[in-house]
Amino acid sequence: MTEETRPQDELARHAAKMAKKKAARDKIMATKEGEKGLIIVHTGKGKGKSSAAFGMIFRCIAHGMPCAVVQFIKGGMSTGERDLILSRFSDVCQFHTMGEGFTWETQDRARDTEMAQAAWEKAKELIRDPANRMVLLDEINIALRYDYLDVAEVVAFLRDEKPEMTHVVLTGRNAKEPLIEAADLVTEMELVKHPFRSGIKAQVGVEF
Template identity: 80%
Template structure:
């Protein structure tokens, strides 16, 4: 006795659900393979993670850890969160300092320091370090964590950042810029932009930042 569902064929000869799905996926694979075959180029990308949702720095560090896993040298510059002791920082500095240089040059959010001149000085120092690390072609990726906040408050000059990325970034170096409220000109210049959308956050229910989730 034939089981029409298992064989993919019904009694009247029409195609069953399983066979129809297989045919659909085969067509999709053919089309996908054709598209992938046409994508042969490589380049160092300018990548922006922005938006009000959680996960911007987390996504950036995910890329850093991928580079570490592949034995590729990389670097991190933190523009704002330098005062925080984070799990990423501890792991990298403890186990992978030979693969990832980690520079914490921020001192906290601007409402904590309450000193614009100091914030500007620290952001400019972080940007100088970022340029040094990006120019070093030995670094396959450089993460500029929370630089978008420094750009938003005009702690560093947006035009200077855009000019540097366009003219001085090595061709195969990836640069990741995180932080909410990315400037439109940066979004336009970037190769890859992801906006994290806030749907729900435990902070609104009175839950504080927790170890292993936020830091």
């Protein structure tokens, strides 16, 4: 059945239902006038935490909004996001890869802690600069999970020193509860199915 052949009473009911829904939505939207820099957490076991965060970074780039990325864990491997930003958008987005690889690869807690601390110092510098409208702290939740960083210190800094209009995005599984409590927006990626479990390795364009 096409829209042209639907009974007129059915089309009228649909139009009335949508008009009622729009009126309710407009009423809600009329109360949403404020803006603020958000603390955004992407966590969970599912794929897509960093991918979604980079989507927001690219939105900022598209709007000409200065932004920055600090990668806490990922090491020197080439990734599509980093290569594109460094080659095309370094004038609007600073990119700092501070980690040396995943913790099970480095196997050196002292070194991992040192690198995480250095990444956090760079992150604070970038967040303090009010010119940066968004700062992505990629995989910081991993550093927090292994206590390379003090979650209380991170939360206190975001609460007390983050400029009012700066968005900060923090990614990585196992986000700690104090960070979740401090955040304005928290998304948990749920794992339903993953090709890795079927013997498929990480692939260019999907994972990196």
